[in-house]
Amino acid sequence: MQKILRIKTNTKAVLFEEVKTEYAMLGGRGLIAKILNDEVDPKCDPTGPENKLIVCGGLLNGTMLPCTGRLSVGGKSPLTGGIKEANAGGTAGQMLGKLDIKAIIFENKPADNKWSILKIDQDKAELLPADKYVGMGNYALSAELRKDFGDKIGIVSVGVAGERGYRNSTLQVNDMEGNPVRAAARGGLGSVLGSKGIKAIVLDVTGAANVEYADKEKFVAANKKFIAAVKAHPVTGGMFPNLGTAGLVNMINGLGALPTNNFSDGRWDKAENISGEKLAEMQSTRGGKNGHRCMPGCVVCCSNVIHDEKGNYVTSSLEFETIALAGSNIGIDSLDVIAKFDRLCDDFGIDTIETGGTLGVCMEAGKMQFGDGEAALKLLQEMIEGTDFGNILGQGAEVTGKYLGVKRIPTVKGQTLAGYDPRGLKGIGVTYATSPMGGDHTAGNPLGVPTVDPYKKEGQVELSTQMQVFMATCDSLGTCMMILNAPLGEPENLGYFLEIMSGKFDGEWDPDKLFGIGVQTIALEKAFNKGAGFTAKDDKLPSFMYTEVLPSTGTVIDFTEEDMAMAIPF
Template structure:
C-alpha cells in the first residue's frame, strides 16, 4: 500500500500514514492542488511557517509505464503567490516508487534555524545535521552525499539560491549518473525548501517498485501499444531522440516566435548557431551524447549530455527554453556560453528560464549590453555572491525590471515567459495568461497544433483549454508531457484508458481520463481565488498587445473577454 509521509521540520518528526480512499485518483499535480486547498491557507506567506512543501509521485508512479518516474514538487509559489507544481525527471520518481510513497508533506519551520538532511528509507526517516553541507552548491553537495551515504541514493537538493531564499530558485534531482542536473525549476520552490531549513532529501534507491495492479497483464499489453504509439509519432519517436528539444530553435525561429533581444524580435539570423542540429554536430566531435534518457525507463530519450572543447562533462539536459532565453534572447550565439549558464544554474539552483529573462531585462535596461557574455556571467556570479544587486536579480524578472525601470517585462503573474513569443503563437499566449501557475509552456503549448492558424486569434482559447486539460492530466499521471504527443491519435487515448483500468479497476473512457486534468486546474483556480487572484491577472505583458512583432506582423489580440472563456471550470 502507498503511504503519505508527513514531516514536521520544526519538531523533526516523521509519521507514515495510510492513504485515504479519497486520494485514490489524485497524483502529482492534482494531488498537490488538493492538498494545498485542504491544508494551506492561500493567503499565507509563501516563505512563512504556514506554507507546506509537497512532493508527489503521479498516479502511474512505480508502474512499468514509460516516463512515469517524474516527481512533482509543489506549494504556494514564493515567486508568483499562486498554487504551484513543478515536476522533474531524474531518479527521484523511481526511488519514490520503490519506497512505496504517494506523497511527502513537509510543514512548519525550525525555530532554532538549524539545517537538516532528511534521509528516507523503507519505513524509516532520519534527520541528520547539515552543518557540513550548508554552503555547498548542488554538484559538490551531491558528490559529498554520495561519498558519505553511498551511491544507491537519489538526492533532492537546493544550492545557494534556495539557501538565500531567492524566488527564482530550483530544487535539483540527481540523474542516473549522480549529477544534480534535473531541475524542478519554476516558481521558486527551492526557496520554499530552504525556508524549512532542509538542504537535501535523500531517498534510498534500493530494491524494486512493487506497484499494485488490478490486472497487470492487461496493463502490460495496453502499455506496449501505448509505447508503439509514442515511437510511431514523428516528434516523440524521431525528432526528439535525434536532436532533443533543441530541435525547436530552427522551428520556432522559422515561425517568427523565437525570443530575441528581450522579446523585441521574433527571428534571429544567428539561430542556426544555437540550433539542435548544431548542438548534435558539436557534441558528436566532443564525445557528448544526444538521445540520453533523463529518467529510468524512458523510451523517448530527448535529453543530452554536453561536453566542452576538451571533452569534459559540463551539463546534462540543456533544453530549448534554456538555449533560447540565454541565447537569442540575449543576442548570444555561443552554445558553450549557454552550456556554462545551464551548469551554473543547476549548481547554484536557479531557474534557467527566469535567469535568461532577467538577464534580458538587464540588457534592455543597459545594465550590460546585448551580446555581452562576460557581463551576463558576471550577473549570475553576483547572484551567487549575494551582492545587493545579486539579491534583486534573485527576486526574479519582475523585481529586476522594476529596479531598473524597464517597461518591456516578459512575465505573467511574476513568472517569466518561456521561449515562445505569444504574438506568433497565440494559443501558447492564452496558456501563459490563464494557466493558474503563471507563464508555464508545459501547461499547454500550442506549437504544431493542427487546424489552428498560430498567428490568428480564432480558435486559440478552445485550443489552449484543451491543451491545458491534457497537460494537467499528464502531470497528474506523473508522465513526461512528450509522451502525450501520441494522444492526438484516439487509439492511443484508448490505450491510456486501458492502462488506467488495468491499474485501478473500473471503466475508463476519455471523459473520465481527461476529467483528472479538469479537477487539477479547478482546484488550482480555487486556491488562487483564495490568494486574491482574479481574471484581471490573466493577462500578458502590456507590450505584447501594443508592439507589433515584425517577424509575423502581429500583436496579441485575444481580448480579456475572450480570455475569460479559457479553462472555465
C-alpha cells in the same frame, strides 16, 4: 499500502499517515492542489511557517509505463504569489513510487534554525543534521551525499539560492549518472523547501517492492502496444532522440516566435548557431551525447550530455527553453556560453528561464549589451556571490525590471515567459495569461496544431483550454509530456493508454474520465488562487505585447479580458 510522510520541521517529527480515501485517485499536480486547498491558507507568506512544500509522484508512478517518474513539487509560490506545481525527471520520482510514498509534506519552520536532510529508505524515514552540506552547490552536494550514502541513491536538493530564499530557486533532482541536472524549476519552490530548513531529500530503494496493478496482464499488454506507437512516432521516435528539445530552435525561429533581444523580435538571423542541428554537430566532434535518458526505462531519450571543446563534461541536459532564454533572448549565439550558464544555474539552483528573462531586462536597461556572453556570466556570478545587485537579480525578472525602471518586462503573474513569444503563437498566450501557474509553457502548449492559425486569435481559447487540461492530466499521472503529447493525438494510441489506466486502477476508462483528472486539478488550482486574491484582471499578458508589433509576424496580442475569461471555465 501507500502512505503520506509528514515532516513537522519545527519539532523535527517525522510521521507516517494513512492516505485519506479522497486522495486515493489523486497524484502529482492534482494531489498537490488538493492538499494545498485542504491545509494551506492561500493568503499565507510563501516562505513563512504556514506554507507547505509537497513532494510527490503521479498516479502512475513506479509502474512499467516508460517516462513515468516525474517528481512533482508544489506549494504557494514566492514568485507568483499563487499555487505552483513544478516537476522534474531524474531518478527520485520512480524511487518515491517504489517506497510506496504517496506524498511528503513539509510544514512549519525549524525552531532551532538548523538545517536537515531527510533520509528515506524501505524501513524508515529520519531527519539528519545537514551542517556539513549547507553552503554547497548542487554538484558538490550530490557528490558528498553519494559518498556518504552510496551511489544508488536518489537526491532532491536545493542549492545556495534555495538556502538564501531567492525567488528564482529550484529543486534539483539527480539523473542516472548522479548529476543534479533535472530541475523542478519554476515558481521559486526551492526557497520554500529552504524555508523549512531542508537541504536535501535522500532516497534509498534497496529492498523496495514493486507497485501493485489491478490487472497486470492487461497493463503489460497495453503498455507494449503504446511503447511501440511512441517509438514509431516521428516526434518521439525521431526528433527528440536525435536532436533533443533543442530541435525546436529552428522550428520556433521559422514560426517567428523565438524570443529575441528581450522579446523585441521573434526571428533571429543567428538562430542557426544555437540550433539542435548545430548542437548535434558539436556532439559528433567532442563527445557528449544526444539520445540520453534522464530516468531508467525512458524510450524517448530527449536529454543530452554536453562537453566543452576539450571533451570534458559541462552539463546535461541543454533544453530548448534554456537555449531560447539564455541565447536568442539575450543575443548570445554561443552554445558553449549557454552550456556554462546552464551548469551554473543547476549548481546554484536557479531557474534558467527566469534567469534568462532577468538578464534580458538587465540588457534592456543598458546594464550590459545584448550578445555580451562574458557580461552575462558576470551578472550570474553576482547572484552566486550574493552582492546587493545579485540579491535583486535572484528575485526574478519582474522585480529586477521594476528596480531598473524597465517598461518591457516579459512576465505573467510575476513569472518570465518561456521560449515562445505569444504574439507568434497566440494559443500559448492564452495559456500564459490564464494558467493558475503564471507564465509557464508546460501548462499547455498548443504548438504544431495544424487546424488553428498560430497568428490569429480565433480558436486559441478553446485550443489552450484543451492543452491545459491535457497537461494538468499528464502532471497528475507523473508521465513525461514528451511521451504523451504527440502520440496521444492518435485515437488508437489513446485507446492503448485507456487500457493502461484500466490495468493499473481497474474499471472502464474513457477520455472523459482520463481528462477529468486535469479538469479537477485546474478547478482546485483556480480555487486556491481565488483565495490568494487573484481575479480575472490578473489573466493578462505583458502590456507591451498588446501594442508593440512583433516584427517577425506583424502581429500583436488582441485578446480581450472577456476572451481570456472564456479559457479553462471550470
